[in-house]
Amino acid sequence: MDMNEIKEIFFQECEEQLAELESGLLRLNDGDTDPETVNAVFRAVHSIKGGAGAFGLDDLVSFAHVFETTLDCVRSNKLEASPDLLKVMLRSADVLADLTAASRDGGKVETSRTSGLVAELEAYAKGQPRPAAGAPVAANPDPAASTPAPADDNGFEPVPFSFDGFDDDEAVGEGRSVFTVRFKPRSDLYAKGNEAVLLIRDLAKIGELQVHCQVDQLPSIDLLDPEGAYFSWLIRVETDKDEEAIRQAFEFAEWDAEIEITAGADDEAFADPDASAADQPMAPVPFDLNLLDDLPVVSDEAAASEPAMAEAALAPANLPLAAKAIAAEVEKKEATVAAVSAAPQTIRVDLDRVDRLINLVGELVINQAMLAQSVVENESGSSSAINLGLEELQQLTREIQDSVMAIRAQPVKPVFQRMGRIVREIADMTNKQVRLVTEGENTEVDKTVIDKIAEPLTHMIRNAVDHGLETPEKRTAAGKNAEGVLRLSAKHRSGRIVIEIADDGAGIDRDRVRFKAIENGLITPDSNLSDEEIDNLIFHPGFSTADKISDISGRGVGMDVVKRSIQALGGRISITSRPGKGSVFTMSLPLTLAVLDGMVVTVANQTLVVPLTAIVETLQPEKKDIHSFGPSQRLIAIRETFCPLVDVGNILNFRSDLADPVAGVALLVESEGGGQRALMVDAIQGQRQVVIKSLEANYTNVPGIAAATILGDGRVALILDVDAVVIASRGQPLSSEMALAATG
């Protein structure tokens, strides 16, 4: 593992911490007062700061530091988590996410965004009122400058050590000075795991030492407290460093020892450090430092602490009690944690491995189908044992397939959480008050689907806030709460995931939609449309009711593109709206993009698979229903409407002439823009679930073809890209941009 890999891990961890941070803040916003929630939020920011510091990501560190400081005030109850403060914190969480992303992808976050929040956060931390909205931001635009880097105010620096000072010269060298250190540890020093001799050894790194141990305080053995501290040391230090460096060498001991540092040599003390010491058998002797380095610890103190251990093992009855007390406390804390969240046990697996497994299981399913088919063909199926075995095999493969797919299933929560931020941003930009309520965020769906719904969902959320909800003034005037509610929910329904975006806004202004549609030539002034049909006009390509293109929705993406991208996933989208009450967008998506329910059809002797989700109905055309229209266009009459007939074999260049519609089957499909088309195929072979194999790994994107699969008999079948075929049928050539590959 190298630093780059660790950095990778750091950014992954940041993602998790950011999610944790946001959900924690949202819980606080909802009135959660559990101190553990505040702690979790604090830890998230703290952890990001810690990692960022290690990688020298200074922008991230300084912002996280300010954020953390304010959170710490909340954690220690010095500051109340007011709704206003939480708003600032949620925005700070967004900026923190941006800074993280910028650090990862090498972007830059506008200093104006950070400096404003830094000022607000700092104001809260200092207990001052927040600067009024729109008030000039703190004079200092650079957050790094206004925030002391964490390393600066901690008061301790790494111990500078240098080997330059090691000099054999007996005389004090140039630029070197002599200090005398008296070091008298208290018993606490040993109780905390420090060792005098090790500290002295460390001091030797900054210069040359002469060490005298003073043992005159040592009592006779019967009076000796095995955990007592009886020795002191007198040390002559010759170094090119200053007194501060010496003090730092004793940094860990400063609380638990008397340390006296004086400049200059105390030759008298060394000659006769203690009047009585001369009588001691252990008179001060020069200490050979090399011995210190080589020998294990054999100081008198260490000897003294040996019996200490023995005694500890024998005597103090209060220790086990204390241990019990702490164990109880631990248990208590564990219980609290369990109540907060029973975190499931997880392991991290590389996505590639799961994909490989899914691919293999796909092969297994195909293999099993092939085996079953050949057994039937050889008529050995009469043996009940083989049949039974085959049946069991089929069940097992299906179970394995389901279980493997479940590995890749993920809750939609991360995507939903991102929406919270989108809502805040747009609410700020449009001066609307919006509360986002999410439901069913633990609903699981295949990872491939999750990756692809974020974008359409983002756009729909933007749209709902920008167009759906009214301004606070309008809402109040209409007798509604000034704060609009946006409800985002997910649930499973008959093997699909259904996501709803509901707003309590004004609903669709049908007169305006109708007017716009007429203006754009989508409908004629005398068209007689139902309310539902008018509502669905907003999915029509190029339709936009915004009088002026706003910053938010006017990014060149209309609802038609949203609909297209959802359809490309095998999904559907619809809208229901009630004037004055709001609109609900409902999208339903397959749970996975790895398998697909398809209709197997024959076209010009080729076997194709048409995604079942695209098919509205199938019908057998009769001659009287087919009408020619122009040189090559044909229409089919279905229940009093005319629907263009699309010859799939011709479009895909399987054949140059047009097939006889009466000899084949028409698949009525719904395509982009809501219009229906009848796809002509020669015959329907059946329906089955197929495993999607991407073509793009081996070929480039093939126009009109979404992917491929292998059928039970071992044949390869292509999966039709319905939208691309429909577009091509309008006379536009099939191009790779048109083809929306369903796999990714």
Add this chain to the structure above:
Amino acid sequence: MKKKVLTVDDSRTIRNMLLVTLNNAGFDTIQAEDGVEGLEVLEECNPDVIVTDINMPRLDGFGFIEGVRQNERYRAIPILVLTTESDAEKKNRAREAGATGWIVKPFDPSKLIAAIERVTA
């Protein structure tokens, strides 16, 4: 014989950094993710020195240090606190709990090794 270090930290990033740094410096490294796990692992691994974070879920660094210091067998083990905490109050709490020394993040491999050498024989 290799010296054995027990590290206790909830951040995957920091755990990996500690692991790489300590292994490169020739230490045997055992890792725990929070104070509770640290106390559990302690019984099995008998380390020469412990490096612990302060802010952790379940049992924080203060609680963990107190737990070690009240353990008859392991109470004399040097414990270094690895934390970004910069204010004196937290440093003092760590000392009161029985920390031997501390290393301030941002994580710096040479600082870490120097501190470990300062407290281990």
